[in-house]
Amino acid sequence: MSSRASPSAEARDIVALEGVTKRFPGIVANDAIDLSIRPGEVHVLLGENGAGKSTLIGMLSGLQQPDEGRILVDGRPVPITSPRHALALGIGTVFQHMMLVPTLTVAENLALGGPWWQRPRTGELEAHVAEITRSLGISVKLQARVAELSLGEQQQVEILRALLRNSRLLILDESTSMLTPKGIDELGALMRRLVEKGLAIVFITHKLKEAVAFGDRISVLKLGRKVGEIPPERFRSLGEEEIIAEIVALMFGRQNDESDTKERPVGATRTGIAPSLQVTDLTVAATDNEPGLSSISFDIRPGEILGIAGIDGNGQKQLAEALAGQRVAAGGSIRLEGTDVAALSVGERRRRGLRYLTDDRLGEGTVGTFPVSINFFLKQVGQAPLWRGGLERRGEIDKRAADLVREYDVRTPSLRTPIARLSGGNIQKVLLARELAEGAKVVIFNKPTYGLDLANTLASRQRIRDTAARGLAVLLISTDLEELLSMCDRIAVIADGALVGTVDNVDDARTKVGRLMIGLAA
């Protein structure tokens, strides 16, 4: 498995990792990782969320230091002490979360990092940028403020910045998650041109298809360990299907995701029953940096799962928040079992059975410093029987929380543990318990498996299926097409704040949804 083969091979590495281990409180993020990164190669790091990819990048880019093992640059062990040091070594990183200053222009962002007393050398910069962009066939607006750019444009700026600094190694961290299918293809072509110029690229993704399409060499990470590597020679000798089969085996330890295959009876929707949720012409005004919603209409019947597919950032969050009442709608109606709830508050909608499971678990879903027990009931503060006359009944709260912990299998040291100390999967269980509590009629799940490991992903999906089976109406928002195909009755596609089409989840749904997502009619 290791690539520490012959001295000659080692000499070709721009960067090599030897037995690198990094620990955080409670977890081993990277466990004795070996990696060799060579010029002229796209080295794909493939793994699920939580596999340790980001930590690895953190160490290569100087943000974090390994606890054990060493990093070799040009064959010599070098501790990469800071981002500045990483840049000096020729390692440029395009982070998953954009690392540009939104209030500065593109040119100013590119100039960031020069000696402090100087004036930014704009003339020189422009010439240099023009040269690079010409050779790569991309274009950037130098005078535009970064906040005004689309995510794809921002990413190009970041790649450009890495190249301006003469990086020999370019690291792209989950770079496709914010891009349209067309944008992804363009990025792939760009990477190809870059490696042909002799750069080394490390491309991090959790999407199998991209790994196979863009990679020369694939390393598979799982729970902090490197579980396998497909070198270029082998890569070229295998067909796409074979490679995928091999990677699936490495990632999941079995040939196929059997328990997760589609098992919902298609067309089981009872058309005769009145819909639980009817949304008509829902409109939300766009803001400076977020899209709005235009005239969204759909309905969901009891027991039905309606999926919302689309590239991230096309209005999914706006839709969920407008439905839950967190965002002001400019127009349209939201009927819950026949009554219009569009004018009601968040709390009142919840009381009537409309539930929203947020994708931002720590940002808004929980109060990290509060105990697990209180976090179960954040949306019921003041309500009987846990509160009576405004007074907290600790006994009742602890008892109920203990029940939920058991029922939802939340792994926590105690009920008093601050919830931020739990893993993502366990926090998600708390949120599930909270939203599925008695009285739920319609549940909105926003990216319910984002960032979870496989076991928790499967458990969450099962919960959602059970929810629908109990007769609740489910709106499932996800950027993972496989997830939607495996669970939904119908799938609607959102693009630019509008639903561009809805398809029944039957045999050719995948193609239809895919076509809708890239802007073609189904």
Place this chain on the structure above:
Amino acid sequence: MSIDGASTASATALDATSAAANRRDVLHRLLMTLGPIVVALVIAGCILLAVGVDPLAYYGYVLERGLLSMLGIQQTLTRMAPLLFLAAGLIVAFRAGMWNLGGDGQFLLGAVTSAASAPVLVEIMPVWLAWICAFVIATVVAAAWSLVPALLRAYHGVNEIVTTLMMTFLGTSLANVLVKLIFRDPGTTVPQTRTLPVEERLPRLFDTTVTSGLLLGIAAIVIVHLVMTRTAFGLKLRIVGANPRAAVHAGLSVPGLTIAVFAISAGLVGLAGAVDVVGVQGNVRADWNPAYGLAVIPAVFLARMNGFAAIGFVFLLSVLSIGGESAARRMGVPNHFTLVLIAIVLIVLAIAEYVDHRYNQSRKA
């Protein structure tokens, strides 16, 4: 400042943490509080040495005058009354994540309006009712005064630090204007409000000179503590303070709660002024500003916004300020030294928390 360090034991059982861990926790907190105070006393002592004062003699004198002598302890307890109300008001605001730095303006407006109303009210109604009316007036005025920063923060997201600071400058001047132009006692040449006769001020406790405002203050801070920790309303405020986005997500009316927080906080601070005037001062002189607002903030921080602990720290603060005032007269050390001491305690405590936090982290990793 973190309210709580890393203290939860890594028990695997689901039930509450065991008694032993609890005891260790209490001990740890005690150590984390007393340790920095001792260190701060030593550092401050070095400053005294540098200016040629024997620190032991000074501390001894302060302790004697502020705590051990009959007169001193009575003055200390009397001083506590307004400070407790102030602390209660600040606890509400800080726990809800809002930096009400406008304490002095709110305090003075409460003091002036109660000083203006109380002498009039006692003439037309029973004295106990007059007190209540004066308290209500002071509370309402101070709460109304905080409405501008509250509305600006709630609906426009304007940072409350800058607005409350401005309102405190404005309030201090306004209080003076009121004393000099509107509520001025025509019977004296000094610009001041009418004086509430001693027999119509809040009664003293038993045979001492301690004001009964002390009991009101203790009641106020205990009630605030219980409301913040045991009620749905208090929990809502703490959610807003700890994670405002979670509050929105949970369907809480954040603008409404913001306004409530400011009103309660400022109301309690205004009440502090009223209790000081109706209980002790009897009137407000022009340009009177004891500047309690800034001085109480450290006590609230040191108490980690816990009401019971705040009683202790307010007591300590009172001992220091009463003892310090005596020492200023007798030993020639200005009572400003108390400020230095408080500042050092605060800084040392913050550093101690940092070190403790780091130590816990490195032990876990």
Place this chain on the structure above:
Amino acid sequence: MNGLFSEVFLSALLFGAVTAAVPLLLAGLGEQMSEKAGVLNIGIEGMMLAGAYLGFVGAFYSESLWLGFLTGAAGGAAVAALMALLCVRLGLNQIVIGIALTLGLEGLTALLHHFQFSRSYPRLPAADPTVIPLLADIPVIGPAFFRHHLLVYLAVLLVVVMSYLYRRTQLGLNLQAAGDKPAALDVAGIDVIRTRTIAVLTTGALAGLGGAYLANVGAGLFIPFITNGAGFLGIVLAMLARGRPVWVLFGALLFGACLSLTTAMQVAGINIPTDVIQMLPFLAVMIMLVLFGRQASLPAALGIPYERGAR
């Protein structure tokens, strides 16, 4: 009422306005730099007091005003160094530490003053003004604006320098990035901690200089609590100016004018409590905020300590 509008009175009034505005200007410019870099510096009142005290001590013993300004700036910077260590490097709560520093320096300077000067209350000789040729001879305006101490002109020049610094230099970009998105600055290879430390130290030096001017030129002596909230006013000015140095200048002049008017009215024996006039600038600002108070555009990372690779 005639006295109010006489030429002499008017120019004295304006002269006083400028004198009162300079400490506010320096404090506001300083605070602005900290805030731009993402550090809310509540301790600036303490830094001004340190500057006022040490500035006075320096000028008194060296008999040189300029050495006094130097020691004053150094004093402010020394307090700022403590703040930078605690809040920028260790990441402690900026409001707590800021309040502690203000209280501590209030106490410490009063204490030291008591033991050093409380018997003699020494004064410095009046500062020599730098008279600007020709301009100084214009009636009213000349004596009001062109017969000040050299430091006054330098302070105004600083507004230009700061504007240039923020808009045209690499350091300006770094400061803004440190306040708006420190992680982006870090991965661009610039040390966020160092950038913020520079900003805080500059704040301290400017605040200290402002304090020294207040004591040495404005008053000619040091008294406890001499700044009387000027540092807090600096915070207000910096927040209202939203990153533009020239707005700090306008704000400082407005507040300075009101302060000067107060003194002038006392001198003229006019029977309005000075407090009314002191309220005016705050009233104006609050009304402006209420009328136009939209989301104040403060730096996104203001008040948040930076920790590299925090998870």
